[in-house]
Amino acid sequence: MGIAGTAVFPTPIPPFTRPNHLSPSISISNSRLSVSASLIPTDKRPPPPPLRSTNSSFTENRVLENTSSSAADTIPSSRGGEESNDDDDGELTLKDYFEQCGELLGRCRWDGGGPRWFSPLPLHSHSRLQDSPLLLSLPDIDLMLILANPATSFSKSALQPETLVPLSTMMPEQLRSSLLYVLSILSGAPFKTVASAAGKRLPLDQVITEISQDTVAMSSYLSVLSDVLTAETLGWKLNMLKSAAGFANSRLHAVKAQTLILASGQDQLLPSREEAERLRQVLPKCEIRVFNDSGHALFLEDGFNLVSILTATSFYRRGGRHDYVLDYVPPTPSEFQRVYEPQRWIETATNPVMLSTLESGKIVRSLAGIPSEGPVLYVGYHMMLGFELVPLVSRFWMERNILLRGIAHPMMFTKLREGRLPALSAFDTFRIMGAVPVSAANFYRLFSSKSHVLLYPGGMREALHRKGEEYKLFWPEQSEFVRMAAKFGAKIIPFGSVGEDDVGQLLLDYNDLRNIPYFKNSIEELTDEAVKLRNEAVGEVANQDVHLPIILPKVPGRFYYLFGKPIETQGREQELKSREKAHELYIEVKSEVEKCLGYLKEKRENDPYRNIFARIGYQARHGFDSEVPTFDI
Secondary structure, rough: OOOOOOOOOOOEEEEEEEEHOOOOOOOHHHHOOOOOOOOOOOOOOOOOOOOOOOOOOOOOOOOOOOOOOOOOOOOOOOOOOOOOOOOOOEEHHHHHHHHHHHHHHHOOOOOOOOOOOOOOHHHHOOOOOOOOOOOOOOOOOOEEEEEEOOOOHHHHHHOOHHHHHHHHHHHHHHHHHHHHHHHHHHOHHHHHHHHHHHHHHOHHHHHHHHHHHHHHHHHHHHHHHHHHOOOOHHHHHHHHHHHHHHHHHHHHHHHHEEEEEEEEEOHHHHHHHHHHHHHHOOOEEEEEEOOOOOOOOHHHOOOOOHHHHHHHHHOOOOOOOOOOOOOOOOOHHHHHHHHHHHHHHHHHHOOOOEEEEOOOOOOOOOOOOOOOOOOOEEEEOOHHHOOOHHHHHHHHHHHOOOEEEEEEEEHHHOOOOOOOOHHHHHHHHHHHHHOEEEOOHHHHHHHHHEEEEEEOHHHHHHHHOOOOOOOOOOOOOOOOHHHHHHOOOHHHHHHHHEHHHHHHHEEEEEHHHHHHHHHHHHHHHHHHHHOOEEEOOOOHHHOOOOOOOEEEOOOOOEEEEEEEEEEOOOOHHHHHOOOOHHHHHHHHHHHHHHHHHHHHHHHHOOEEEEEEHHHHHHHHHHOOOHHHHHHOO
């Protein structure tokens, strides 16, 4: 199979600074320059090389690189542990790029022509198809393809060799470097540079200084730029892309690999968004992610992190299939911030009160009662639409450095067919933060890895409850989690969360929607597309119809959480093998959750700052970072 990537032209203006280990390419030289490659299978199938793990760079074992390229599945096995200052170390500037570019030019003119470089892999290491138009081949092993703005759409681009090459040859030599600026503008990189500075909220003087430094660096290295984009190099590059795109399109039927396509919504060089949709229809195992505000030079944009994308899409795996526990790469603090910031308004609006219970039984306003070491199972009530999740997960991360691994509905990870359900990309944030599809195997792996696991036994039925069912538990009759927890000696922490009725009023629930023909048909279609759960269950918990209730927003009140005293299962494995004993503990946990809900519902009535305006007034007097008081514990 042949897959052509594209970085049609060098892009000379990167973001202000880019940590070297976040650059999704082999080196800074290659990350800025044109790279295209095909994956050409051979008849041999040697075992795949071992994964290499490094804290400083996840790109050492990368085989295909640059702003638009095909990439093999190789990133470090772990990013857990302490933060390695990923936002501060190894920052590279435009000057660094030009200096390395100049050194590379001297090594790459093997035929007297312009610079032509690809992957640093030896080109003779494996055989390739005769007359293959591209210069890289790989053995026929299990590959996962990541394509960014793929060049299979090159024939639809205005950048054809028949027009651009004559134009470049007619230009005076001293003006050819200006062509680089024009192409760079088309790639969108200069505008993204300015937008990046604004997004970082840098002081104005620092913004001006850094823009000036990049401008001076570019002016100082115009000769290098001219060497990079000679007329001969441009012609050769365009003709190569045209040939490669035609070859790749003729072989698309042979591509069986799992494929991820990253498409820029503002690509001015290629119709990347439309091409991604076309390839999704052609390739059998293909997912796409569209970056609506991104230009052609996707990997050069500040904040774009390939590792985060691979984690979010479950594309990083070490074996034949993705393992949601063993293959999971925890987010770094900076990745968490990128996930948290768009959701921060929820915590700001609801100003959650977090209470936990110490071993002595004393309730405190903090998460001090939460055990540091796992395995721990948190079992609680699911608010409408999971309103409680953002404050819950973020507070555990920020206050206790604990990552909650949520047990989630499989519809967040797979769809039976395309239709009316949200795209899987809508749930990428959940996967980045460690959510796993519910299954006994995933429970087992999470407990064996001493994880902190978040479980809602009421599931979808509880999160989509009807009018008048607020804070009512819809748990299955069977004790689904008790014996698994006991097998690993996991602590079970029951908890309650209240406040959904202070932020919204259920206007049309499931029963109302079923009485409206349009919504009834929509519910049936959505339910048919979703993976089914609890097919053998009875009662209300078995009702897994997918729908979106209509909620009338309220002036925000406040969220309250209470985590009960940990229930020990250590040493009770034999005892809890008995179904009767396991069921007794199950009922105990359910009862404790109901007690937590009752406690919070009663106590919040005495909170003078339950209303958002009272909280704003308090913070106006004491500072907006101050902790707002609550009821007496």
